[in-house]
Amino acid sequence: xxxxxxxxxxxxxxxxxxxxxxxxxDLALVVNNGPLDAAAGVFTSNRxxxxxxxxxxKAVANGHIKAxxxxxxxANACTGEAGYRQSETTAAxxxxxxxxxxxxxxxxxxxxxxxxLPLDKVLDGAKAACAALADTSEAGADASHAxxxxxxxxxxxxxxxxxxxxxxxxxxxxxxAPQLATxxxxxxxxxxxSAGQLQAALSAGVNTSFNRIxxxxxxxxxxxVLLLASGAxxxxxxxxxxxxxxxxxxxxxxxxxxxxxxxxxxDIRIAVTGATSEEAALACARAVAASNLLKCAISGNDPxxxxxxxxxxxxxxxxxxxDPTKVTVDVNGVRICEHGGAxxxxxxxxxxxxxxxxxxxxxxxxxxxxxxxxxxTHEYVHINADYxx
Amino acid sequence: xxxxxxxxxxxxxxxxxxxxxxxxxDLALVVNNGPLDAAAGVFTSNRxxxxxxxxxxKAVANGHIKAxxxxxxxANACTGEAGYRQSETTAAxxxxxxxxxxxxxxxxxxxxxxxxLPLDKVLDGAKAACAALADTSEAGADASHAxxxxxxxxxxxxxxxxxxxxxxxxxxxxxxAPQLATxxxxxxxxxxxSAGQLQAALSAGVNTSFNRIxxxxxxxxxxxVLLLASGAxxxxxxxxxxxxxxxxxxxxxxxxxxxxxxxxxxDIRIAVTGATSEEAALACARAVAASNLLKCAISGNDPxxxxxxxxxxxxxxxxxxxDPTKVTVDVNGVRICEHGGAxxxxxxxxxxxxxxxxxxxxxxxxxxxxxxxxxxTHEYVHINADYxx
Numbered sequence: 001x002x003x004x005x006x007x008x009x010x011x012x013x014x015x016x017x018x019x020x021x022x023x024x025x026d027l028a029l030v031v032n033n034g035p036l037d038a039a040a041g042v043f044t045s046n047r048x049x050x051x052x053x054x055x056x057x058k059a060v061a062n063g064h065i066k067a068x069x070x071x072x073x074x075a076n077a078c079t080g081e082a083g084y085r086q087s088e089t090t091a092a093x094x095x096x097x098x099x100x101x102x103x104x105x106x107x108x109x110x111x112x113x114x115x116x117l118p119l120d121k122v123l124d125g126a127k128a129a130c131a132a133l134a135d136t137s138e139a140g141a142d143a144s145h146a147x148x149x150x151x152x153x154x155x156x157x158x159x160x161x162x163x164x165x166x167x168x169x170x171x172x173x174x175x176x177a178p179q180l181a182t183x184x185x186x187x188x189x190x191x192x193x194s195a196g197q198l199q200a201a202l203s204a205g206v207n208t209s210f211n212r213i214x215x216x217x218x219x220x221x222x223x224x225v226l227l228l229a230s231g232a233x234x235x236x237x238x239x240x241x242x243x244x245x246x247x248x249x250x251x252x253x254x255x256x257x258x259x260x261x262x263x264x265x266x267d268i269r270i271a272v273t274g275a276t277s278e279e280a281a282l283a284c285a286r287a288v289a290a291s292n293l294l295k296c297a298i299s300g301n302d303p304x305x306x307x308x309x310x311x312x313x314x315x316x317x318x319x320x321x322x323d324p325t326k327v328t329v330d331v332n333g334v335r336i337c338e339h340g341g342a343x344x345x346x347x348x349x350x351x352x353x354x355x356x357x358x359x360x361x362x363x364x365x366x367x368x369x370x371x372x373x374x375x376x377t378h379e380y381v382h383i384n385a386d387y388x389x
Numbered sequence: 390x391x392x393x394x395x396x397x398x399x400x401x402x403x404x405x406x407x408x409x410x411x412x413x414x415d416l417a418l419v420v421n422n423g424p425l426d427a428a429a430g431v432f433t434s435n436r437x438x439x440x441x442x443x444x445x446x447k448a449v450a451n452g453h454i455k456a457x458x459x460x461x462x463x464a465n466a467c468t469g470e471a472g473y474r475q476s477e478t479t480a481a482x483x484x485x486x487x488x489x490x491x492x493x494x495x496x497x498x499x500x501x502x503x504x505x506l507p508l509d510k511v512l513d514g515a516k517a518a519c520a521a522l523a524d525t526s527e528a529g530a531d532a533s534h535a536x537x538x539x540x541x542x543x544x545x546x547x548x549x550x551x552x553x554x555x556x557x558x559x560x561x562x563x564x565x566a567p568q569l570a571t572x573x574x575x576x577x578x579x580x581x582x583s584a585g586q587l588q589a590a591l592s593a594g595v596n597t598s599f600n601r602i603x604x605x606x607x608x609x610x611x612x613x614v615l616l617l618a619s620g621a622x623x624x625x626x627x628x629x630x631x632x633x634x635x636x637x638x639x640x641x642x643x644x645x646x647x648x649x650x651x652x653x654x655x656d657i658r659i660a661v662t663g664a665t666s667e668e669a670a671l672a673c674a675r676a677v678a679a680s681n682l683l684k685c686a687i688s689g690n691d692p693x694x695x696x697x698x699x700x701x702x703x704x705x706x707x708x709x710x711x712d713p714t715k716v717t718v719d720v721n722g723v724r725i726c727e728h729g730g731a732x733x734x735x736x737x738x739x740x741x742x743x744x745x746x747x748x749x750x751x752x753x754x755x756x757x758x759x760x761x762x763x764x765x766t767h768e769y770v771h772i773n774a775d776y777x778x
Binding site (some may be wrong): 019046047048049077078079080111113114115124221239269292293297298299300302305306307309310312313314315317324325327337339340341376377378382383384385386 | 435436437438464465466468480500501503504610681685686688689691694695696698699701702703704706713714726728729730731735737743765766767770771773774775
């Protein structure tokens, strides 16, 4: 279903032979059939951003996008002028197929950094995808499969507003990864909204979702989140409802990335409350989420609060003022750390659920923030050390 | 040898029954027999710093320390007032044994966070260690064994100045770890130097050694580096030579930590040159050293330059100005990334040596910095997920 759930969108996912996995669908096309073509985007801030990011950032700047072409099997990052020309040529080819201008086409790529794409295969794939375009749920599903890399399952969302719909798809394998787990996301809506409304809703939604999953300091060269509106429902949405739904779509897709994290055996929710500001809460949650030692402990089903508070203790006091002797930590509802020291015995914590909830109360204020991460497992190392890249 | 290489120091390492490993030496004592008792210290900045850190920071503040007692088997961190009283009582016991004041005694602990020490065993161990004190190389070696936790080998250094000596020992298992790999270090010298000179030399030495190994944003609750001077050689050293030797001792011990990193199969040296400032070079080197994906790739013998430049790309341009299209990356001498894109084929890189040299030239200025880290292996996850903590 995914991106075709909203009216006015057709999609396709085809096997273009770009991916090293023989027969895998690796090229997706999403077309906005209007009447509107409003669009918004959020992109990686990585200074080595990929050619398709450079292209798409320019294309979406005027608030109009008619179609998005996405490929797995190659990131087209760190490929210089030649790489940029590949994105440009790809956009021009799709534009002529769809009957619009190249500047109306967004391009997204994911896969290995540093190599050019097999352009002939991409362009042939674009033609095949154009021929296969449909507004069916199957076509939406095909597109969501075509963007997968190390993902083990497609990730999609559908939501209903008052008289309008939102659909979306994302790829990304949880642990933030500058190469194989590059995150690409396309969200569609048939609501009647302006590009400005879309950008505001998307920026706010991304901020509390994709920007709060995992945190190892790495960011991808290719991360792209696009929001397209066709206006096909004819409904001008209530702004608050629309913003909430876009945020909910982002949150659902972000949560699915964590649920499919590379090698993960636990999805970890880190909620920091009692902070003096949201920024302080977020800094603390990110510090805990970045601890390899904690992630290892969780994979071993050990609710190791020492590794939680020692990570908390690295956040400078000017960023997050709190008194270490007043901090409490609950893991899956058991207060194993109280007054910054040992609380109830950690053997009381049930670590069998896939979800692990770490609730940290700084007891310093009223602000809070939540970050999601995955545990660090043998399988993660296997995927990222032993697989051919 | 270690701390007893410098004249005027005696040491001991005994089995006190604190460690869970039966029969392991787990308590060390280092005594400065003078005539001087000058001392300097550098401690963790973790806000959940351990009781012994709180005690020793105060003890060393006046520039005088007569003895250091160190235990493995328990960090005495996040143990509140009761933990602080344990450090205090330990210092008082050692003081009465040695015949000095409690404030002349530094205390260091390493092991599990959140539990009090078995104080009777610590105090009995202190007595046994005091009885075993000797200025022999064997006694120094015993002390360096007693502070080991997940370390697979003792780490020591001996250096000769003009008429004076420096000796040292450290424990720490490479990957920075807030719990089991807590770093403790004692360096001794028989040079005639003031506490002020010691502190200046130590702070500078730590800054370019222990502060530049690994970087996962975690810092220990117990990290302690002490430098003690006995003056027993009667030699007032040339200040530059002395500073250089202290820095060399720190660098040697830091390098040994990397060489014994938890589960590591490669020691990775990341040298960033051509930066506009040392701070910029250091920020870039730290960003690369913090990438789990790169660490995994190296453990799989894959010189994955895409994971190097995408980490570089996360450093904001106001911190490290450079042009991504001018960056080069050499791995073990092969320029696999040129102009921010693909260079020579990475199959040319010989990844068989334990040491991996990543040389990054930003081509933006003349400043440089080097950081060491380890690769991320199955064994690291095993040590930190599957072992009982």
